Amino acid sequence: MTGTALHQPQAVEHRQARQGVAASEWMLERRWPVALAGAVTLLALWQLYGSTVGLPEYILTPVEIARSAAELTASGRLVELASASLRRLVFGFTIGTATGVLLGLLSGVSRKLGDLLDGPVSLTYPIPKITFLPIIAIWLGFSDPARIIVIAAACFFPAYLNAHAATRSVDQSLVWVAMNAGAGKLRTLMQVVLPAALPRTVAGIRQALALAFIFMFATEAIGSGTGTDAGLGGEMFAARTTGEYEVLWAALATVALLGGTVDATFRWLVGKLMIGQELEAGRG
Amino acid sequence: MSGNIHAPLTSGTATMDPPADQPQLRVASLGKTFSRNRKTVHALQDVSFDVPRGQFLSILGPSGCGKSTLLHIIGGFEQASSGSLLLDGRPVAGPGRDRGMMFQQATLFPWKTIESNVAWPFIVDGHKRGEARERAHELLATVGLSGFERSYPAELSGGMRQRAALARTLGLSPDILLMDEPFGALDAQTRELMQEELTRIWEHSGLTVIFITHDIDEAVFLGDRVLVMGARPGRIIADVDVELGRPRGTTTKKDPQMAEYHSHFWELIRQEAGPQADRNGGSDRS
Ligand SMILES: Nc1ncnc2c1ncn2[C@@H]1O[C@H](COP(=O)(O)OP(=O)(O)OP(=O)(O)O)[C@@H](O)[C@H]1O
Numbered sequence: 250m251t252g253t254a255l256h257q258p259q260a261v262e263h264r265q266a267r268q269g270v271a272a273s274e275w276m277l278e279r280r281w282p283v284a285l286a287g288a289v290t291l292l293a294l295w296q297l298y299g300s301t302v303g304l305p306e307y308i309l310t311p312v313e314i315a316r317s318a319a320e321l322t323a324s325g326r327l328v329e330l331a332s333a334s335l336r337r338l339v340f341g342f343t344i345g346t347a348t349g350v351l352l353g354l355l356s357g358v359s360r361k362l363g364d365l366l367d368g369p370v371s372l373t374y375p376i377p378k379i380t381f382l383p384i385i386a387i388w389l390g391f392s393d394p395a396r397i398i399v400i401a402a403a404c405f406f407p408a409y410l411n412a413h414a415a416t417r418s419v420d421q422s423l424v425w426v427a428m429n430a431g432a433g434k435l436r437t438l439m440q441v442v443l444p445a446a447l448p449r450t451v452a453g454i455r456q457a458l459a460l461a462f463i464f465m466f467a468t469e470a471i472g473s474g475t476g477t478d479a480g481l482g483g484e485m486f487a488a489r490t491t492g493e494y495e496v497l498w499a500a501l502a503t504v505a506l507l508g509g510t511v512d513a514t515f516r517w518l519v520g521k522l523m524i525g526q527e528l529e530a531g532r533g
Numbered sequence: 534m535s536g537n538i539h540a541p542l543t544s545g546t547a548t549m550d551p552p553a554d555q556p557q558l559r560v561a562s563l564g565k566t567f568s569r570n571r572k573t574v575h576a577l578q579d580v581s582f583d584v585p586r587g588q589f590l591s592i593l594g595p596s597g598c599g600k601s602t603l604l605h606i607i608g609g610f611e612q613a614s615s616g617s618l619l620l621d622g623r624p625v626a627g628p629g630r631d632r633g634m635m636f637q638q639a640t641l642f643p644w645k646t647i648e649s650n651v652a653w654p655f656i657v658d659g660h661k662r663g664e665a666r667e668r669a670h671e672l673l674a675t676v677g678l679s680g681f682e683r684s685y686p687a688e689l690s691g692g693m694r695q696r697a698a699l700a701r702t703l704g705l706s707p708d709i710l711l712m713d714e715p716f717g718a719l720d721a722q723t724r725e726l727m728q729e730e731l732t733r734i735w736e737h738s739g740l741t742v743i744f745i746t747h748d749i750d751e752a753v754f755l756g757d758r759v760l761v762m763g764a765r766p767g768r769i770i771a772d773v774d775v776e777l778g779r780p781r782g783t784t785t786k787k788d789p790q791m792a793e794y795h796s797h798f799w800e801l802i803r804q805e806a807g808p809q810a811d812r813n814g815g816s817d818r819s
């Protein structure tokens with residue numbers, strides 16, 4: 250830099266930029282204690298109400314739920330139920346989301362494939378995916394493969410639709426920048442289009458993750474097996490009929506804890522992976 | 534004032550050089566129409582001009598007159614509907630590193646640091662990572678962004694982002710710099726500083742610059758020559774040489790000639806806007 254005149258305004262620009270960072274850091278890093286405080290407050294109020302005013306017998310207080318969960322964990326039952334559920338969830342989510350993201354990205358890039366998939370997708374999208382279960386069950390029974398197929402089908406749509414829209418809406422001028430630099434088609438796709446499409450694609454994956462939990466539960470609730478094969482969902486429905494409310498609540502707490510942990514991990518990973526774009530979102 | 538074709542600043546030193554009377558860029562009867570849903574927009578009609586090597590050409594025009602479209606065609610990003618575009622006598626086939634484009638909107642890759650953004654074209658060109666980074670650092674120093682290598686675009690102000698985009702474009706080692714209202718979104722002070730800095734960089738580089746703006750003073754302060762465009766259809770309504778001395782700086786802005794140019798261009802644009810509204814009343818909905 251030769252001009253001294255530029256010194257001052259640069260200091261101004263510098264300050265503006267740092268403010269942007271401060272705001273983003275607050276968004277990215279200081280958020281979870283607040284969220285935790287919110288959850289703790291809610292649980293405390295619940296506990297307080299339960300131990301002073303009292304609750305109906307089918308609603309347990311957090312302390313009672315924790316005690317029941319600890320007992321069931323110690324006996325190994327909760328762990329077995331949870332692993333049966335998680336196995337379905339992981340398979341269903343992975344298959345459905347991977348297929349959805351891959352096809353979504355490809356159909357976003359290739360107009361022909363996009364048009365080809367548009368028909369089947371629009372036709373099947375509005376169908377509540379849980380209705381697939383009885384149909385698949387005719388042929389596979391109420392088995393793990395049947396449940397996994399339904400979970401996968403549910404996960405496919407948000408993954409596909411978001412990945413597709415994300416690639417379609419990549420800023421034209423970013424692609425032109427790549428062309429200006431002389432980048433080939435493949436390099437432009439891998440190094441410009443895909444990263445530009447990532448935030449929205451990841452938002453779709455996160456939606457799929459939430460649906461995976463919902464469908465894990467729903468597919469277990471319908472025609473569930475017995476013993477630990479019932480999974481958390483099946484166990485909760487069974488516990489309702491037998492009146493074992495402490496089991497019901499322990500299973501519910503486990504689902505909440507698992508879902509919350511998985512989602513938090515996912516968001517943390519995303520924050521690491523897309524720091525530049527996260528900063529932009531935090532600033533906007 | 535009619536089109537004034539300038540003689541190239543460089544005469545042929547090597548035998549491979551194009552003939553001395555050939556302009557670096559020749560735009561001839563360029564036309565561009567966009568059609569969508571049976572509606573047609575004549576973005577450009579019969580646009581012709583020559584740009585000699587090393588010239589700083591400003592293009593001035595109201596919003597929507599086709600300035601970006603023209604620059605996109607010169608850059609090879611969009612195709613003309615009619616007419617021809619010759620670069621050193623050869624037709625333009627597509628984008629190339631010989632024409633470095635700075636777009637109207639911010640186009641840094643938000644997922645890359647400033648350093649990686651500027652280094653990227655070098656990597657595309659086959660340079661090693663370390664070498665690309667070194668070049669990026671040099672370029673960032675020329676635009677006054679040393680110390681911000683590891684920042685992400687979102688952490689920079691608008692002016693700083695445009696500097697980074699300029700650094701990235703300069704890294705292509707272009708012969709022609711195409712700039713589409715690069716300072717349009719900046720505040721007045723930052724804008725003036727960027728103008729002075731661009732002048733300084735241009736004076737040291739020997740680059741040809743085509744600079745689009747809708748700011749009269751900016752067009753005059755920067756340019757050797759100003760093309761004025763009118764809208765619907767987009768066409769050239771004036772071609773004026775700017776006879777202000779160089780180097781230009783803060784004193785140039787107080788030059789009474791600046792004010793004369795200002796009112797001259799203002800008058801041209803006003804005349805264009807007047808009858809324009811009547812003439813196009815029913816013919817061209819867009
Ligand atoms: N891809 C497109 N499809 C249809 N019409 C377009 C397209 N791009 C530009 N146009 C039309 O062409 C005309 C010129 O657009 P252009 O963006 O070149 O104007 P401009 O002079 O750069 O305006 P501004 O100063 O606002 O940037 C406008 O009427 C615009 O609506």
Ligand SMILES: [Mg+2]
Nearest residue numbers: 600601602637
């Ligand atoms: Mg424009």
